[in-house]
Amino acid sequence: xxxxxLQSSLKDSLFTGLIALALFGPIVGLRTVAVNExxxxxxxxxxxxxxxxxxxxxxxxxxxxxxKKEQRRGEPSSLxxxxxxxxxxxxxxxxxxxxxxSVIFPFMPFADxxxxxxxxxxxxxxxxxxxxxxxxxxxxxxDLGYVAFYAVGAYxxxxxxxxxxxxxxxxxxxxxxxxxxxxxLLGFPVLRLRGDYLAIVTLAFGEMxxxxxxxxxxxxxxxxxxxxxxxPSFFGLPFKRYPDEGVETFHTFFGLEYSPxxxxxxxxxxxxxxxxxxxxxxxxxxxxxxxxxxEALREDEIACKSLxxxxxxxxxxxxxxxxxxxxxxxxxxxTRQAFISPESxxxxxxxxxxxxxxLGGMGSQTGVVLSTIFLIxxxxxxxxxxxxxxxxxxxxxxxxxxxxxKGILAKRKxxxxxxxxx
Amino acid sequence: MSEKLLSVENLxxxxxxxxxxxxxxxxxxKDQITSIIGPNGAGKTTVFNCLTGFYKASxxxxxxxxxNKTLDLKKFSDFKVAxxxxxxxxxxxxxxxxxxxxxxxxxxxxxxxxxxxSGFSLLGLINAPSFLRKExxxxxxxxxxxxxxxLTNRADDNAGDLPYGDQRKLEIVRAMCIEPYLLCLxxxxxxxxxxxxxxxxxxxxxxxxxxxxxxLLIEHDMSVVMGISDHVVVLNYGKKIFEGTxxxxxxxxxxxxxxxxxxx
Numbered sequence: 001x002x003x004x005x006l007q008s009s010l011k012d013s014l015f016t017g018l019i020a021l022a023l024f025g026p027i028v029g030l031r032t033v034a035v036n037e038x039x040x041x042x043x044x045x046x047x048x049x050x051x052x053x054x055x056x057x058x059x060x061x062x063x064x065x066x067x068k069k070e071q072r073r074g075e076p077s078s079l080x081x082x083x084x085x086x087x088x089x090x091x092x093x094x095x096x097x098x099x100x101x102s103v104i105f106p107f108m109p110f111a112d113x114x115x116x117x118x119x120x121x122x123x124x125x126x127x128x129x130x131x132x133x134x135x136x137x138x139x140x141x142x143d144l145g146y147v148a149f150y151a152v153g154a155y156x157x158x159x160x161x162x163x164x165x166x167x168x169x170x171x172x173x174x175x176x177x178x179x180x181x182x183x184x185l186l187g188f189p190v191l192r193l194r195g196d197y198l199a200i201v202t203l204a205f206g207e208m209x210x211x212x213x214x215x216x217x218x219x220x221x222x223x224x225x226x227x228x229x230x231x232p233s234f235f236g237l238p239f240k241r242y243p244d245e246g247v248e249t250f251h252t253f254f255g256l257e258y259s260p261x262x263x264x265x266x267x268x269x270x271x272x273x274x275x276x277x278x279x280x281x282x283x284x285x286x287x288x289x290x291x292x293x294x295e296a297l298r299e300d301e302i303a304c305k306s307l308x309x310x311x312x313x314x315x316x317x318x319x320x321x322x323x324x325x326x327x328x329x330x331x332x333x334x335t336r337q338a339f340i341s342p343e344s345x346x347x348x349x350x351x352x353x354x355x356x357x358x359l360g361g362m363g364s365q366t367g368v369v370l371s372t373i374f375l376i377x378x379x380x381x382x383x384x385x386x387x388x389x390x391x392x393x394x395x396x397x398x399x400x401x402x403x404x405x406k407g408i409l410a411k412r413k414x415x416x417x418x419x420x421x422x
Numbered sequence: 423m424s425e426k427l428l429s430v431e432n433l434x435x436x437x438x439x440x441x442x443x444x445x446x447x448x449x450x451x452k453d454q455i456t457s458i459i460g461p462n463g464a465g466k467t468t469v470f471n472c473l474t475g476f477y478k479a480s481x482x483x484x485x486x487x488x489x490n491k492t493l494d495l496k497k498f499s500d501f502k503v504a505x506x507x508x509x510x511x512x513x514x515x516x517x518x519x520x521x522x523x524x525x526x527x528x529x530x531x532x533x534x535x536x537x538x539x540s541g542f543s544l545l546g547l548i549n550a551p552s553f554l555r556k557e558x559x560x561x562x563x564x565x566x567x568x569x570x571x572x573l574t575n576r577a578d579d580n581a582g583d584l585p586y587g588d589q590r591k592l593e594i595v596r597a598m599c600i601e602p603y604l605l606c607l608x609x610x611x612x613x614x615x616x617x618x619x620x621x622x623x624x625x626x627x628x629x630x631x632x633x634x635x636x637x638l639l640i641e642h643d644m645s646v647v648m649g650i651s652d653h654v655v656v657l658n659y660g661k662k663i664f665e666g667t668x669x670x671x672x673x674x675x676x677x678x679x680x681x682x683x684x685x686x
Binding site for chain 1: 474503517521533537543561565578600
């Protein structure tokens with residue numbers, strides 16, 4: 001190995017150790033303990049030394065094995081290359097396998113209540129990721145307020161269902177429609193903005209919606225939230241152990257034993273179907289003129305104008321369509337929880353969804369699934385370690401950015417080809 | 423004498439106190455190549471930006487004769503100049519969609535007609551035969567143009583991966599996909615070698631003769647300007663200092679003075 005290179009790696013890792021010392025020294029090393037009603041500083045230098053050593057040595061290995069080995073940071077690593085080659089060639093088989101697996105998942109022996117809940121949560125994030133992928137991945141509009149549309153969908157579903165008693169299948173499209181309208185509402189003022197400025201305004205929009213929900217007490221009950229949102233029924237058959245007089249339930253209709261799992265499994269299939277609709281819609285619309293215009297707009301807005309593509313309509317449709325799917329996911333969230341409050345729609349949700357899209361590889365549908373499994377899965381695995389959950393989340397992002405700087409799956413397939421696909 | 427295609431009258435463009443174009447009038451004929459030349463900073467690209475709606479001219483007028491109708495170009499805002507009036511343009515620094523394939527670049531240029539055919543995506547979503555037919559036609563048109571510039575075999579590669587000269591040519595044929603009446607080319611020969619600019623001349627001649635499209639050309643490469651222009655307009659400091667044929671331009675003392683300065 002080159003001597004210079006070793007030397008610079010060593011220097012770099014020592015520097016990393018210094019930064020770690022500066023950060024973790026005060027945070028971890030100095031702990032105040034109450035002794036005889038007085039606060040005493042109790043240093044924990046061993047822990048600090050361990051953390052610093054870990055950072056420095058870790059950095060050294062990253063230097064050797066990832067950054068400087070090939071002297072090309074932008075290039076995917078060999079493992080990443082192998083994975084994306086595999087996914088490229090076997091893409092459709094993998095997708096089919098994944099769909100079959102998700103269909104039979106509830107009947108797996110290990111699929112208990114805990115696993116089903118995680119699966120439903122992941123599916124919701126996958127759907128949100130796919131929805132936001134239209135806005136960020138295809139149209140290139142960095143939207144940091146996506147959770148607003150999720151909230152609009154959830155609240156409009158809840159309000160329609162509570163006040164008018166309409167069924168899930170009527171409220172769902174209405175919630176999507178409402179969210180789509182809010183998408184256009186957000187779209188208009190930000191038409192001229194790009195990049196960072198757009199991100200700031202969308203972020204503010206997300207917060208505005210949340211604060212509106214907090215303060216419009218007469219409509220949304222503010223921080224108390226909305227309770228008693230009707231649970232979904234299986235085409236009119238409710239999932240209840242003791243139904244009202246004369247009402248047939250799911251388990252009596254099919255002659256089954258009552259089990260609370262029936263409702264969970266139904267919810268799982270519901271979100272699976274909604275997510276798959278989002279996916280197939282996106283795949284299809286990408287190949288239509290409007291989808292191609294979205295991508296062209298992401299690439300170069302001025303060139304689009306010179307070719308007579310209307311940037312206003314193109315952006316607004318991207319916002320509206322993305323928001324609509326956010327609204328669908330929101331109404332699913334409302335019916336699943338039966339209770340919603342502004343607490344569920346904070347900025348961190350938007351950030352997680354953006355992270356899923358960006359880390360998955362902008363515009364890649366499979367990438368969204370992989371990064372959701374990776375990120376949400378990690379948060380779940382670290383559930384018992386409370387305060388380290390977000391550390392794990394951040395660590396996962398750092399790892400992906402080191403090894404796959406353009407996202408897990410960065411390869412883009414053309415929407416139309418001259419030669420027939422092999 | 424052929425018909426007048428474009429007439430620019432008393433065009434003035436001010437940026438604050440700076441007068442980029444000062445009372446400029448010229449006209450371009452149908453099926454002719456009109457060149458706009460001049461030293462750097464003479465206001466050539468500003469003329470293009472006014473024509474194609476990227477800037478709003480401070481005063482003056484621009485008229486385009488399209489199918490015996492006179493269109494006031496000032497009434498069209500940015501993308502509508504291309505969509506409604508049929509004025510296409512290319513850029514000094516190439517503006518392709520680099521992460522999209524060559525064919526996709528050509529398809530985006532046919533966006534408006536495909537969008538209408540896809541019934542604002544509703545017919546497209548259900549694979550309506552009328553839309554699929556239109557899409558196939560658009561693909562044929564793309565292939566026709568790509569054949570002309572010998573890029574058909576690279577149609578599925580990313581446009582950003584093409585060599586520089588091919589990117590220039592691709593940008594020109596992409597602009598031709600909107601079936602323009604007037605094609606405005608901003609320094610198409612910049613950065614091309616002798617062989618490539620000869621090819622470019624051929625392509626421009628083809629567009630002029632076969633497609634009956636008027637071409638407005640900004641160019642520094644005099645082999646291109648003198649080789650193919652029917653008419654030359656010379657600008658300096660935003661003012662027109664000369665107008666005439668290529669031969670006349672070469673001999674004009676004003677032009678020589680603007681480029682080389684005067685003997686004291």
